[in-house]
Amino acid sequence: MHDSKTVEALLSSMAQELGNYLEHNDIREYELVGIRTGGVWVGNAIKRLLGSQQPIGELDISFYRDDFTRIGLNPRVLPSSLPFASEGKHLILFDDVMMSGRTVRAAMNELFDYGRPASITLVVLVDILRRELPIHPDIVGANLSLKSNERIKLTGPDSLSLEIQKTDP
């Protein structure tokens, strides 16, 4: 399931589902935000499938991580950029891989520092069901369970594909 064709198939079914979700919830205007880096790739791919022209916001959550006191600062942090005012808007938040839920929590904390959105819809490509927080995606490409020495990584941005990497025990 990990070649680029499968990712494409996942993305198109996610775009379909997201379209239905927005219609069902009567969300006509919205803004797009991706969590750097993989979430931005996923967001851009789905944006194309939705036929949307709007710019996508990019979040770098390094300043919002809850493990700063354990692992310190990411040495390659980039500025976040939201090319729109998020106050009162419906936001669609994209991430590539969701696991504990901590990244999404950090991203939501950061989004609220830009303003109070009307709603946030969470879209993730792969959900590794190893949740540590009560946060769940609205749209999921695939659910996957991994062994403790396995990690999944999205490569891109030109042709997105997923690969499972084994870490040394």
Added chain:
Amino acid sequence: MPSSIQLTESGRLKHFLTVSGLDKILLTEILDTADSFIEVGQRNIKKVPLLRGKTVVNLFFEASTRTRSTFELAAKRLSADVLNINIDTSAASKGESLSDMLRNLEAMASDMFVVRHSQSGAAHFIAESVTPGVAIVNAGDGWHAHPTQAMLDMLTIRQNKGAFEGLKVAIIGDILHSRVARSQIRALNTLGVEAVRVIAPNTLLPRHVESLGVTVFNDLASGLRDIDVVIMLRLQKERMHGALLPSEHEYYQLYGLTREKLRFAKPDAIVMHPGPINRGVEIESEVADGSQSVILDQVTNGIAIRMAVMSMAMSGQTELKNALAESAL
């Protein structure tokens, strides 16, 4: 050496005392991190939770408005709690020793001291004696170093000029008493500018200044030729003992940056000054407020640079604490 006292074993910052001994990669990391904090400063809510629950003590043994307030703002924008101590008004005047004062502040579970002192090496001395886990940031020590000022100047140069390669930079004025100039010269050379010049009368130059990697000029006309970045320094009257200057008037005639003299530099040269500026002593008002001046950008960038070094030093202390905890197991 300072380089080892301010770095962890894996080469990350744990104190920020001087730019000496820090390589181009690390200086660039500071600038890149600061760039991200500039974006935070433009938001409605100019605050990130990075240093939430940490206590930062501003320990100022010497007067300062700009540096102290930008350090305070930087710490607050990182969500730290800030304590400002001006030593003139504290127990130092009651005879408490520096190390007793530090022990007391450590007992209040402080995580970082930002130190400004009129003695060269003060921050370094405190970093050597402080408890592991507490980060020291040098906010200016004597004539020695003012590394956050130098880095905010580097950030301002990079913003305006894009890169350091090929740049010619002139530092003008009281080099002798200037910790800012010493830090700037080191940072500029590490980051790889083409040339650093100092322009001053010989009485305001330290001996063997060329050994820092600069070319000396005694007049503005030749010194400013082909220059991309003009850095003015304040005449530090409070540090001048003896007759180093004929008169302020004559100094202004020779070394004051006027619109006329600025024409010797490249037409797109930027003008910088660490502040506070003495209008009509080292710089003409029209230049200080003119279109080539980036003096107020320097102040804004000062907050971002201070946020960057504070979070990086705290991050290095975290690494250190983890290593200690692991070895105790």
